[in-house]
Amino acid sequence: MERMELKGKKVLVVGLGKSGLAAALFLRRRGAQVTVSDLRSAQALSKEIPSLLEAGIVVEAGGHGLLTFRRQDLIVVSPGVPLSTPELVQVRRLGLPIIGELELAARFLKGKVLAITGSNGKTTTTTLSGEIFSAAGLNPLVAGNIGLPVIDVVDQSTEAGWSVLEVSSFQLETTESFHPHVAVILNITPDHLDRHGTFENYVAMKEKIFANQTGEDYLILNGDDPVAQQAAGRTKSQVLWFSRSKIVRCGAFLLDGMVMFRPTEQGKPIPVLPLAEIPLKGEHNIENVLAAVCAACVAKIPTQTIAQTIAAFQAVEHRLEFVAAIHGVDYYNDSKATNVDATAKAIASFPGNIHLILGGKDKNSDYSQLNALLRARVKAVYTIGSAAEKIESQISGVTRIIHTGTLEAAVDQAAGQAVAGDVVLLAPACSSFDQFENYEQRGKVFKQAVLARQGAGVWQSA
Amino acid sequence: MAKRVGVDKWLYGVTVLLVFMGLLMVFSASAVMAEDRYGSPYFFVSRQIGWAVLGLVTMTLLMRIDYRRFNRPIVVFPAVAVTTLLLLGVFLLRDSHNTHRWIRFGGSSFQPSEIAKPVLVLFLAWFLQDKLHAIRDWRTTVLPAALPSLLFVLLIVKEPDLGTALVCAAVTVLMFYLAGVELKYLGYAVLAAVPVLYILLFRVPWRRARMLAFLNPEADPQGSGFHTIQSLIAVGTGGLHGLGFMEGRQKLFYLPQPHTDFIFANIAEELGLIGGLAIIALFVALGFRGLRAASLSKDVFARFLAFGITATILIQAFFNISVVLALLPTKGITLPFISYGGTSLFITMASIGVLLSLTREID
Numbered sequence: 001m002e003r004m005e006l007k008g009k010k011v012l013v014v015g016l017g018k019s020g021l022a023a024a025l026f027l028r029r030r031g032a033q034v035t036v037s038d039l040r041s042a043q044a045l046s047k048e049i050p051s052l053l054e055a056g057i058v059v060e061a062g063g064h065g066l067l068t069f070r071r072q073d074l075i076v077v078s079p080g081v082p083l084s085t086p087e088l089v090q091v092r093r094l095g096l097p098i099i100g101e102l103e104l105a106a107r108f109l110k111g112k113v114l115a116i117t118g119s120n121g122k123t124t125t126t127t128l129s130g131e132i133f134s135a136a137g138l139n140p141l142v143a144g145n146i147g148l149p150v151i152d153v154v155d156q157s158t159e160a161g162w163s164v165l166e167v168s169s170f171q172l173e174t175t176e177s178f179h180p181h182v183a184v185i186l187n188i189t190p191d192h193l194d195r196h197g198t199f200e201n202y203v204a205m206k207e208k209i210f211a212n213q214t215g216e217d218y219l220i221l222n223g224d225d226p227v228a229q230q231a232a233g234r235t236k237s238q239v240l241w242f243s244r245s246k247i248v249r250c251g252a253f254l255l256d257g258m259v260m261f262r263p264t265e266q267g268k269p270i271p272v273l274p275l276a277e278i279p280l281k282g283e284h285n286i287e288n289v290l291a292a293v294c295a296a297c298v299a300k301i302p303t304q305t306i307a308q309t310i311a312a313f314q315a316v317e318h319r320l321e322f323v324a325a326i327h328g329v330d331y332y333n334d335s336k337a338t339n340v341d342a343t344a345k346a347i348a349s350f351p352g353n354i355h356l357i358l359g360g361k362d363k364n365s366d367y368s369q370l371n372a373l374l375r376a377r378v379k380a381v382y383t384i385g386s387a388a389e390k391i392e393s394q395i396s397g398v399t400r401i402i403h404t405g406t407l408e409a410a411v412d413q414a415a416g417q418a419v420a421g422d423v424v425l426l427a428p429a430c431s432s433f434d435q436f437e438n439y440e441q442r443g444k445v446f447k448q449a450v451l452a453r454q455g456a457g458v459w460q461s462a
Numbered sequence: 463m464a465k466r467v468g469v470d471k472w473l474y475g476v477t478v479l480l481v482f483m484g485l486l487m488v489f490s491a492s493a494v495m496a497e498d499r500y501g502s503p504y505f506f507v508s509r510q511i512g513w514a515v516l517g518l519v520t521m522t523l524l525m526r527i528d529y530r531r532f533n534r535p536i537v538v539f540p541a542v543a544v545t546t547l548l549l550l551g552v553f554l555l556r557d558s559h560n561t562h563r564w565i566r567f568g569g570s571s572f573q574p575s576e577i578a579k580p581v582l583v584l585f586l587a588w589f590l591q592d593k594l595h596a597i598r599d600w601r602t603t604v605l606p607a608a609l610p611s612l613l614f615v616l617l618i619v620k621e622p623d624l625g626t627a628l629v630c631a632a633v634t635v636l637m638f639y640l641a642g643v644e645l646k647y648l649g650y651a652v653l654a655a656v657p658v659l660y661i662l663l664f665r666v667p668w669r670r671a672r673m674l675a676f677l678n679p680e681a682d683p684q685g686s687g688f689h690t691i692q693s694l695i696a697v698g699t700g701g702l703h704g705l706g707f708m709e710g711r712q713k714l715f716y717l718p719q720p721h722t723d724f725i726f727a728n729i730a731e732e733l734g735l736i737g738g739l740a741i742i743a744l745f746v747a748l749g750f751r752g753l754r755a756a757s758l759s760k761d762v763f764a765r766f767l768a769f770g771i772t773a774t775i776l777i778q779a780f781f782n783i784s785v786v787l788a789l790l791p792t793k794g795i796t797l798p799f800i801s802y803g804g805t806s807l808f809i810t811m812a813s814i815g816v817l818l819s820l821t822r823e824i825d
Contacts, residue, residue, distance in 0.1 A: 224761060
């Protein structure tokens, strides 16, 4: 991969998210003259600023100064910052190189990369793949969108090692030389349309994951996703498929209750593990497991190791996470469902009798897409947050709708309405930023509210 | 979650019950005629039992096979090709009742148009599963998907078997509707079919006679109105409780084909309104379980397959019973599971086997 000399270079980091901060510190360690710029006020950034100043980084808070963008050798953009920001558009016109944190990391990362992208299921697949690679003794570095910026693991990477990376479309937007040995596209459904504009744009963004791949590399695609299928015709790499409904030419599929893997078109399918041994709840998790099986098989990991790791795998926090069973009512936390499609998948994971908590900050979504599922499986919808009114108008008449405003009130109401055998599900189809810091906090608040009721339940029955 | 939870026992039970009822009624309806024509009252029912046993074995086998094995071009294309060849083949062979519906080998015969229905469902399920995103594009989706249907329908109309052709067309339209094809295209198709149907119904002399008989059966009670009138007499005679099993009189050479197309008239006569409603209830239960499988299935192929299989059976039952009750003109559609006819029984049971296979993954 193309290395670059950073010593003495003037670099501007735009946006101080987790990865922006990590990138700034990395650049500084490599001897660059680093400036960071963020729209948030100095107060909001009070946690980050001291460490930056200490490292000798110039900090600009509360807006981007016009001159800040001049006379830089390189500009590194955080995934949260839209490329349509006026300053960036102007700088791009001047011909200055603009890259993202992932691109910066890619230029320094050693060894082979397994990169996983998609609209939904990235974190589960990345975590599961990481565990399978660990169980096989490959000591992978697991990073990316998952919480640990890729740039933070660059220094630990070795030529012989593996990195397992969760990459979002935001991160792919600003890559040029990112070249994973194994790339996975789980699914492509409309999400983040508010930023990428059109669906086609979004698809093109995801396809950047294999733009630099060669015949030596592997691309793993979803055989049930027609949009992903179009990608197969546009790549030079060897394509493997995973599918829940088809027997694929090569890749992972289901047959007679077993997860099977066929390494090549001529090869015989090898049984990996019984479907019943997959501990994860939800249809989409089957796809995630199949994708992870493909990636692990490409890395020549023995099927026995793959099977054992999958069977012992626990669901990831906030992704259809089981919280508690109170008076026969199961509570599930899917706070990570920040778009309509993820919510649809969460609903589809249960046969019926669902009490669904919807709402938060609207992302220009069309909630009426949920109507068929709501009618078939959902007993009542509890709306919260600023998107509540929009949701109520788009799904009106489909099922019972109860306006609750806050998450705590929603849990109270749902617990009051639910009877034994029902499911209370937080899968809000919106981002959390109107009422919470992030989806993690929203999930925690939900779990606390549920567990508080468990206490109450014990109290009542005692 | 796609764990194996066992097949849909309700669906299995309803199917076995329908087949059992069918065998009883075929015996009741055909015994006297069989004795008269072939010298044994068991002539028809013994053949039907043979097919039912074969159907049950095949159904149970297919139920144990993963339905994904059919979701492959290597299965779908040969199935369409073989069906086309069989449908063409009937024209080269001897005709029976002035029609080309049957292919004979050895002592038995079978009807390729019966195979056309499930093969069409399989093809449409396979083809449409990946086209849902491009369903508005009639050039790459609607037209190629409709081609085998058109081919089958044309060949079956030519046999001539307008009833089965209409069933094929109706299933195609319903599956297109499920796939989300714009209603205007379905509208165009129906509009285009109207003049064709008009010619087939009113310009072909014997169908014209049937149509006129349907509109006014009393005009020619001994001729073209005979079927309809005898059928209504049978249903009316049954009353609430019916005359009792084996006690029906219309089958005694009044009602033509009492063991095939008009078996429901015999049921209504012998088992009354209660028996007739019980049969209808069994079909409703089957439809409910089939559509449930379609709506709860995990993948698109399984959903289309379940919907198509269920729709084929329900459409036939609906048309057949409507004909018996003189709500529709006589058409020559059998009552699935019940009517005498080996190919129909066998193929319908085999389809249910596939439907049962995909219910294994529904919880």
